[in-house]
Amino acid sequence: MSEKTGTFLVTHADEGSAVFRDVSDGQVHTMASNPDVAEQDVLEATIRPQPPMEVAWEVVEVAERREIELVDTDLSPTTQAMEIAAEQEVGDVERVERAGEGEVHVLSVPPETTEDAAADVLDDEGTIERAARLGAVRVEVRREEDDGVLNVRYLPD
Incomplete structure (x- = not known):
């Protein structure tokens, strides 16, 4: 195996090791030591397998x-x-590119679940992975509870 350069999400970190997930392909890499990272850090990095076993x-x-x-x-x-949500059915998600960088997601949910749905988006590791893949540094969740609309904004700054 050879070196691999990419964007990695730290999914686990303790004193002696860390686990990186490549946000482009989902591949998981266990580090032999913790290179001073914490869970949910995003790294643009180059890694390589350690000899002799390369695991x-x-x-x-x-x-x-x-x-x-x-x-x-x-x-x-x-x-x-x-406007997007007005055209959607409950359960639909529309993804729209932002002018410049980032992305906006519009989700239509049952109005009584809007608050829980917002919490789920913020707690989902996939949200951080998507932000890392898009180059975002901030994920902002807006909501309109009466209409069951979530507006998830992946922002570059």
Whole structure:
């Protein structure tokens, strides 16, 4: 095996080891030691398997390290999100590219579950993975409880 460069989400970290998941392909890599990372860190890094058995990995270089800020706002969804939601059925998700970088998701949920759905989005490791893949540093969740609309915004800054 050879070196691998990519974007990695730290899914586990303790004193002696760490686990990285490549956000592009989902492949999991167990580090032989903890290279001073914490769970939910996102790294742009190069890693390589350690000889002789090549089952554990080590970090060769970290080009960038960031955390993804998860924000549960009290803001209403954008006008665009509300227009998209008006055309959706409950359970639908629409993904829209933002001008510049990032992405916006509009989810239609039963109105009585809007608060729980927002909490689920913020607690889902997949949300952080998606943010890492999109180059976002902030995920903002807006909601309109009366209409059952979630507006998840993956923002570059």
